[in-house]
Amino acid sequence: MDLALRPEASVVLVALVLVVYFEMTANNFLTDANLQTLSQFVAAPVILACGEIMLLICREIDLSVGQVFALAPFVMEKAYNAGLPVVGAIVAALIVCALVGLVIGLITVHLNVPSFITTLGMFFLITGITLTISRGFPADTPNAGVLNNILGGWGYAEFLWALGLVAVMHTVLRHTRWGLHTIATGGNAIAAAEAGINIDRIKIGNFIITSTLGGFCGILEAFRIGSTDPLAGGSNIMFLGVASGVIGGTAIAGGTGTIIGGLVGGIVLGILQDGFTLQGINAFMFDTIIGGAILLAMIANIQMARWRGMRPQ
Amino acid sequence: MTSPKPHTHHTHGSEALRADGIVKRFGSVEALSGVGMHVSFGEMLGILGDNGAGKSTLLKILTGFHQPDAGTIHVNGQQQTLNSVDRARSLGIECVYQDLALVNGLSIYHNMFLNRELVRSGPFRLLNHRAMRQRAMDALADIGVNIPNVDQEVGRLSGGQRQAIAVARAVHSDARILLLDEPLAAMGAREAGQIISLIERLKARGDIAIVMIAHNYAQTLEVCDRVMLMQHGTVTYESHAAETSPAELLEIVRREYREMRGG
Structure with a gap:
């Protein structure tokens, strides 16, 4: 396919324009120190986007993934203190996260509660659980030697994990039956069911994937920072994940989406945050400018997609 | 995709599908009161009638979606109970909705x-994208559908092309009794012409039986070998297409309206 016609093309262009702009207007944009900071801005939203994109494609959403993000390091700490080795503690935390996704999926699919509401409930419920088991105090991340560096201690580690997860989830979406059936479930649930696809299973599975990725992302952050605050993550990181996917070209109405687009969308958001910080924008104005920039980037993206759609095949 | 099975029964002219005395009630409403139909391999039956005449109910019984309250169904000469869509499909019955x-x-090939x-x-x-792409192209070429690029998204196709893809998918999955639900509805003359010639090519193979539900008398008489007219849950008229005309069918319906008005 013509490279310029790919859905990710327009948002890649937006990212390049932003890089050029900040390189020209801010000092030190393309320096190793800043790229490291930028990569840390970008990693978490991109990892969360991988799950949210799968859910958006099958017409669901998870508002509680930022809460699972905060819960996972505390479960890991409890398991570690209970005597499990670090890797075992991580696995235990991920299993708990997967169970959260399973519960969300079962309530949404079998009790017909819209996922917006299911996960809104989960949002508060998990916040309460995290605050309770932490008693409101931050948790220290276990010290596991070289594993700490691999899991986020080294400057670019979290970003490399994000890239790896993007590669895996891109393959799942484009090159497995699971991905195809996810698109079919969101694109035309009747046709998918008629063809014999178990759309309940697809949705529940994608809730599990999203929660597990959210928990893993929280664990990576815990290893990067060295401790975890019970109020880490939350709605802010969740919305950055959803926004990365949507800016990257995933339709909120379901049926289409791209993981690679989510990566580029996350990079665009990261560049905006990082670039404006370098420029020394007034802290009070910061969110206003970010919001306006997101709107502008989206308008440009949609206009380009429209222009692309009008071109003869 | 299923491997080709020997179609020993699917010989031209032998009876593919037969329904006798089909009754279907929904609560106190009798949607079908003793309907019969039959179609052979290599033959095309058109079912005409107004909304509410029972065409869709009959179709849903033949696809296994509804179960009749009375009556029998024979597939390939053997009596069968079509108690699910999967059961009907396993007997080679497939309904194509537009x-x-x-x-x-x-993409087209993913859909197929x-x-x-x-x-x-x-x-x-x-x-295995490559193998699916190739087989999809072969399957489309096999029934004479000209689509240059099977990577195209189905959403960008015209109604006629979508219909052709849906038909090709059914045939390729070994369906030998095709039920077409309003295949020419909302279609321009040129597109309708393409679908009609596709249907005629399928008919000419001799191993496929086609039942088409439609509104348009002239079009239906043009493509079908036989037609039957349904009114109020019964078959009121049946004829070879060559032996009747839109005017005659229209007259039957008109007579009914006059009676209903108490004239």
Whole structure:
């Protein structure tokens, strides 16, 4: 396919324009120190986007993934203190996260509660659980030697994990039956069911994937920072994940989406945050400018997609 | 995709599908009161009638979606109970709906292989895009549908092309009794012409039986070998297409309206 016609093309262009702009207007944009900071801005939203994109494609959403993000390091700490080795503690935390996704999926699919509401409930419920088991105090991340560096201690580690997860989830979406059936479930649930696809299973599975990725992302952050605050993550990181996917070209109405687009969308958001910080924008104005920039980037993206759609095949 | 099975019974002229004395009630409403129909391989039956005449109910009984309250169904000469869509499908009965069947966001070849995808050997069972693309092109060429690029998203196709893809998918999955639900509805003359010639090519193969539900008398008489007219849950008229005319069918319906007005 013509490279310029790919859905990710327009948002890649937006990212390049932003890089050029900040390189020209801010000092030190393309320096190793800043790229490291930028990569840390970008990693978490991109990892969360991988799950949210799968859910958006099958017409669901998870508002509680930022809460699972905060819960996972505390479960890991409890398991570690209970005597499990670090890797075992991580696995235990991920299993708990997967169970959260399973519960969300079962309530949404079998009790017909819209996922917006299911996960809104989960949002508060998990916040309460995290605050309770932490008693409101931050948790220290276990010290596991070289594993700490691999899991986020080294400057670019979290970003490399994000890239790896993007590669895996891109393959799942484009090159497995699971991905195809996810698109079919969101694109035309009747046709998918008629063809014999178990759309309940697809949705529940994608809730599990999203929660597990959210928990893993929280664990990576815990290893990067060295401790975890019970109020880490939350709605802010969740919305950055959803926004990365949507800016990257995933339709909120379901049926289409791209993981690679989510990566580029996350990079665009990261560049905006990082670039404006370098420029020394007034802290009070910061969110206003970010919001306006997101709107502008989206308008440009949609206009380009429209222009692309009008071109003869 | 299923491997080709020997179609020993599917010989031209032998009876593919037969329904006798079909009765279907929904609460106190009798939607079908003793309807019969039959169609042979290599033959095309058109079912005409107004909304509420019972055409769709009959179709849903033949696809196994509804179960009749009375009556018998024979497939390939053997009495069968079509108690589910899967059961009917396993007997080679497939219904093609114009708009419900395809996923817009997926390519033509993905749609043709939906839930029957070809995967590569190996632990990850990755999709074999190349093989599916090639087989989809072959399947379309096989029934004479000219689509240059099977990578195109189905959402960008015209109604006629979508209908052709849906028909091709059914035929390719070994359906030998095709039920077409309003295949020419909302279609321009040129597109309708393309679908009609596709249907005629399928009919000419001799191993496929086609039942078409339609509104348009002239079109139906043009493509079908036989037609039957349904009114109020019964078959009121049946004829070879060559032996009747739109005017005659219209007159039967008009007579009924006059009676209903108490004239």
